[in-house]
Each structure stands twice: as C-alpha cells, then as structure tokens.
Amino acid sequence: MAQHDRFYIDGAWVAPDEVRLLDVIDPATEEPFTRIALGNARDVDRAVEAARRAFPSYARTTRQERLELLESILAIYRRRSDDIAEAVSREMGAPLTLARSAQAAAGLSHLTRIIKVLKTYEFDEVVEAALVTREPIGVCGLITPWNWPLNQIACKVGPALAAGCTMVLKPSEVSPISALVFAEVMHEAGVPAGVFNLVNGDGPTVGHAIASHPGIDMVSFTGSTRAGIQVAKAAADTVKRVAQELGGKSPFIVLDDGDIEAALSTCTRICFRNSGQSCNAPTRLLVPESMQDKAIDIARRLAESQIVGDPRDEATTMGPVVSEIQFNRIQDLIAKGIAEGARLITGGTGRPTGLNRGYYVRPTVFADVRNDMTIAREEIFGPVISILPYRTEEEAIAIANDTAYGLSSHVVSADVERARRVARQIRAGMVHLNGAAGTNAAPFGGYKQSGNGREWGRYGLEEFLEIKSIFGYSATT
Template identity: 40%
Template structure:
C-alpha cells in the first residue's frame, strides 16, 4: 500500500471564471468544492457559475466573433497560437497530469500521456489544419462563375464530461478555434481544474480576448443556459445518452447545430483462433483502464465457446492481481471512481446483475487501499452473463465486465449489434478475412482488430444509433465547425474587340 501523502496532489489556486479574457468571480458570488476521489478531501473551491455567467461568456464570445480579429485572421496566424498552446501544454504536462489525477482519479501514469503527448498532439494537428480550409470554384450555366467558401460557424458551446477532462476538451476546442470560431466551454462540475489551467495557457499564448471562455458550475443550470442561449450557434457535447437527448430537444428552439457523442456499450469479440494472450490483455485493458469510465470501454466481451472458460479464468486471475490503488502512484493501474454518485451507480448495477442471475466471478465490492471508507474505489468486476441483461445493455461507466459466450460468426455479430449503442467494437482473430468481414458488419463508429483503445488525432471518432452523431477528430470534424457559403459572380458576355 502506498500512503497518499507520498504522492500529494498539486496545490491549486483558483481565479474564478475566465470570461472575455479576464478572471472573475461567479455573478452570484458562489463557490463549490471539487473533491479528490482518492480520499474525499477538497482540492479547491471553484466558482459556481450560473445562467448569468453563461450569458456574460456568450456575449464575450459573440463580440470576439463579430468584432474581434480571430475569425478574420489567416489560418496561418491561428495556427501560430495553437502551436504555442501545444508547447505550453508540454511545458506544464506534469502539472496538468496531476490536476486531472487529483480531480478525477485516473492514475498518473495515464494522465501523463493524455495530458502531455496526446493533448499537445491534438492542438498541433489542428494547427496544421487551420490553414487548410479549402473552398471550390465552379463553371456554371450562363455567364460568370460561382465559388464556395468554408467559413466559421460563430460561437460554439462546448460541454465536456468528467472522465478525460483535458483531452476531451482539446478535441472540441482545437478544431473549433482552428476553424475561426469563438467558444464557451462548460467543463464537468466534478473535474474542472485542467479546463481552467488551459484557459491560462491560451491567455499566455496570446489568444485574443473573448475567443475562449470557461464557465464552471454545478447542476444542470449552466449547461441548459448554454444550450438555450440565442447567441450560441453550435453545441458540441460529450456525455450521457439521456443528457444528449435533452440537449437535442432544447436546441430545436434556436435551431442550433449540434454534435453529440453519447457513450456506448461496446462489444469486444474473441474468436477461438485469436492470439489469446494478446486478446486477453486487450480485453482487460479495454474495460478496466480508467476504471471503466471511458465511453469506448469494451464492457461486453463476447468469447467463442471453445475458449470461453479459458479466457474468463485468465481475466479473473488478472483482475484479482490488479486491485485499485493510489492514483498518484506511478505503479497504479486502476484508480478510484471519479465521484460518489458514480460509485453508487456502479454498485447499483452490480446488485442488478446479481438479481438478473448473472454469475459474479470476480470483484463486485468496494475497495479501500488507504483504510476503511477512504475514497470511491471499486474492485474490477467480472460477470458471466447474457446479452439481454441490463448489465449487458446499459452503460455502467465503471469497472464491470460482462462475458458472453457465442458459437458462430453470425451469432457474434448479432450479439455485438444487439444494443441501442454503436460507438466502438473490437474483434480478435488470426483469420484476416474473418476480421475484415466482422469489422464491416459491426454497426459502430470504430472497430479495432487484434487491439483495443488505439487512438490518433488524425482518425475520426464518433458513434451510430444511440451513441450520437457527428464526429470528433480527423479532418472530417472541420466540416462540423464550418459553414458553406456560395458566391455567384456575373461576368458580362464578351463582345469582341482587342486589348487597349
């Protein structure tokens, strides 16, 4: 056991909300605590923004878009700012990692990668695309011609979840700003610290006032105000299916553009001819990294019957040897759940699985590496179950794996597609023809073959069915942060004559 005092979270001083290039307190003067899930201690008091603060932030972003230099800069000039932010992220990568680990509970060994190398790569990638917004010209019927411009949309409202705070904010902020938009960011109330740090880095990099605004706050009020605000042109949301549906409904009154990534219940298929050692490793990491609090988690493991018991036994052995621990310890692989409500949700689903008749073969209980009742830790949990159970159909967002047997390729595909979600999937087999055939049949936005959790800023990401619509990352996302404008030019018909 590692004493939490050995790996202290960073000291945090908060300056309030970032609105119009300045730090300010919440309009009503309120603050709230953001809590370390490893031990329940308060990390910092954060400004508790309200609808009034959202309105101020939107107005600042609106002024910056309508009157400021950012949308009128060349892509090369915007690129310079984004590259500077990437450099600053790398400079402060350790601080950013420690902020997210303290705030969310993900082990420091993972946040060091996410908040240094990967987040910086996202900003660099979109810095490269900032000057690549191409239109087109057309020879038309009649005299003259037409050209099509790709222009920024306007003010973007970005609402991000608690589970990968810095990286998921980067996937929205970087392309939105690269395209010339301005932005209001509402981070999760439970993990706001790295979002506030990023605002400081943008200010240091020379971003014009009002281009990026950050409003923290508790409850649904600030998010609802952002979605309903007539000064916002697009909402980019990552979060739960139910909240996403509410956002889509609320956006109808102002006809906002909306992109939503709404989580999943991803199937990871292991065929009997798979390279089993590697498949088991990917299956374990696919669900238990981040304590299962990842939208693409492989929370349904479909295993062909001849190797079903072998795979389950190996996963149980691995799970029981990998208990959660202090997230600030670089040796820890699994940290606590991000907050108390998530702990209670996961506990409730374990009870549901037992009521449904699923066989609990590992875990299923809280775990307290620092002593009784310290932190929101939960053991890696494995059920043998069926695809029609709640634990196999609903997103738990925790370290709970349901292992389901199958016989044929067609059955595996039917089970994999047999949920309302369609975010990610995996297939493990040594037969390359089978791999491609099954990947093609999966109704999911991503499929990994003989791997899992691979990621690159140049590869688009998003869901189908109840997992939402729109894309993050890749060059494709730039189309969701831009509008098209067709311009017609009338040229007089030539009537002969010469030069001069």
C-alpha cells in the first residue's frame, strides 16, 4: 500500500519527527487505500518557525508579485483539477461527477475570485490627517475539514497569500490526499519557502498545537461547533484572532404563496448533495400546515429518485458518507427521530437495498417534526430532511430562529417583497430567496454557534488583515 509519510515544510517534503501512520479509508469499500503520517507538536514547531522566517520578506511583496504568484497557482491548480477530484472522491466518497464539477471546481473558483479582489483592493485610506492601512496579520494556522476539502483550503490559503501572510495548514486526517496534491501545486507554482507549510495530523495533537502556538497570530478553523470551542479555548491564552466557520441547522421556509414543487426540488437537491455533508444544508423544511401532505408526497418522490452507489459510477447522484463514525452517528439520529415520534416518510436506518458494504445512508425524510426533537436540534450531517409544519408566518420565523445555529436559510414566496421582509427577520448569516444560488463575491459565515468572521471574496481577505492608524501622515507641518 502506498503511503504519504512526508510533510511540506519550508519549501521541501520532510520526514515527520516520529513515525506514526494512519490508514486513509475509502468509504465506498471500507478498506484503506493509503496511509499518511501523523504529526506532533514538534512538527508544528518546525512549520511555524519556517513561516515566521518567511513572513518579513513575504509581507513586503508588492500587489503585483502576489498576483503573479496566485495566477501561477491558479494555472497549475487548473491543470491538476482531475487529480484533485480523484483524490476527493476516493478519500471522502463524493461521486466523481460532483468531485469534478463542484469539489475541485470550488477551489478554482475561490482562487479566481481572490485574484479579482486583489487587483483592486484598497489597502490604504486617508481619514482626515491619518493614514489607515491594512497589513498582513502574520503567521496563520489554517485547520480545514473533510466535507469540502478544497473549497475550505482555497478560501483560506488564497486570501492569506493575497494579504501577505504566511501559514501552516492542517487538513483533515480523514481527507488528506487532496491537500497533498494542493501542496504539490503550491510547490510547482514557486511559493517561496516557508510561506506555505502543511502538517498532517489529528485535532487533539496537531490542531491543538496550532491553536495554542505562541508563534501563530491567527487561526482560521472550519469544522464542528464542538471542535471550534476547543480551538477557541486553546487560542485564548495567546489572544490570537480566531475566525470560525462551524455547524448549521438551516431552515428552508416555504411561505403559503410559495411554489411548493420548486421549493422542494431546491431543498432536496441541496440537502442530499454531498450526501448531506454540508454545514449550510437546509435540513429543516418549514411548510404551512395545510401544505404538509403535498410537501410529503414531493419529498418522498425526490428522495427515492436519488441514485445511491459507487462514486465512480457516472449515474450515481449520492455516494457514501465519509466514515464509520459518521455513518453510525447518522443511524443513531435517524433511530432517535423515530423513537421521539417523528413520522418516517422514506428512508430510515440501514444501508440502501443492494449495498452491503460502504458507508451508504438511505435518503431519509421525516414529517410531523417538532422543533424540540433531536433531529430538529442537532446537526445530523447526513441526507436527512425534517418537515416541520407551521400555522402562521410569525410562527415560521420563530421556529427558524429557535436554534443554537445561524449559518444559512432559505425563504420561498411568490411576493419578493414579502420574502425580503422575512429574510431580514432570520438570525442567520445568509438567506437565499426563492432558490437563488450564492456567490463567492458575498461573505460566507454565520451567527451564534455557527461561528464568527466571514470567508469568501473581499470579506475573506479582510479576516487576514490588521488595521493600523498612522496619525499625522497627511499633515502639512
């Protein structure tokens, strides 16, 4: 079995401080297909030292020099997109069609966007007699998840480079191979030694070492709220900036004048995409009580039309979930939904018919769900939709906001002004009106336990900048 037992530190592939190997599991077969080395705190020390040495010179690079570097990365990433898609599909189970069209493409999109932003971004402004300037924050620790690996790597690395920062990346140990391909892209593009470093490892060891390290000025973390709390606690002693994109339990509100067929099509498509493993998936479907029966019929049909199977099969629309741990958690939550009295419409526990191995989950729909049920409170991170009936618009808004999370949401109405009015009352960082897609020119992030800070575009760049006021800069005497 091939193994990846090197880290990328100071512009070179280097051996770990100690040899500890971890199997990387193909979730479609439940078998290991490669191994990676797991780092420790001393590996993080080496990476941070390299990043700190590289920071002074890289922070002084010009806008044009950073643009040329990012354009080189973009060109090589585009050439390696198929390799990245293959790695993502193998390591986390995304259908190869999705891995190509969305997973690998997301990284490409973020790199393209940050180049566009950097071309015109104003780092300096004069305020009365003061110059307000935005400077790179320093050495950044980037901790990324397994569910959209390249999306999260690119939307952190790109802005950090554009800002003039150096960095240490810890990708998820569950989906590490696509990150190693990304490191190869960075090396080939000529990223200066020490500017970009990668150390594989688990959260309690490498993640904690990054978050608590006195040589790291900022941590950008994407993952579960539980892990985000640990990152924030570890970072607190050094008072470093912590930007977090965490969990979600996003509502999808269909108002009584909304197109229920179109709404259900959008909701199920987004929820079942990537096997439900998206933090912004709309898993709570709120429909008027009088429309629940129609919503049930449509949701059942759309869920049962999913083709669950081998990620390498072009016909597959939904692959396995990422791991045995994730599979078991989803099974437990589906069982809890049944036990707590939700009405199972389709799906349920166990694998889909005909699939005897692999972490495959049945696309599942519940109805008559109350917002105090576990399946309406906890982030399932699987292909499970809960239909919650409501009586009035005010009740729908109250249910939507009755959650610890606040990442994304949807509102559907034939009256766009009504949809806008409801959107302004939703306590979430993002609201999609009538199925509108997002754009990475706008900020991505949430309220409450969905995190703090924003990613994507100009807003993502500004997370990696410090603001300095130079008084008297424009004085005439």
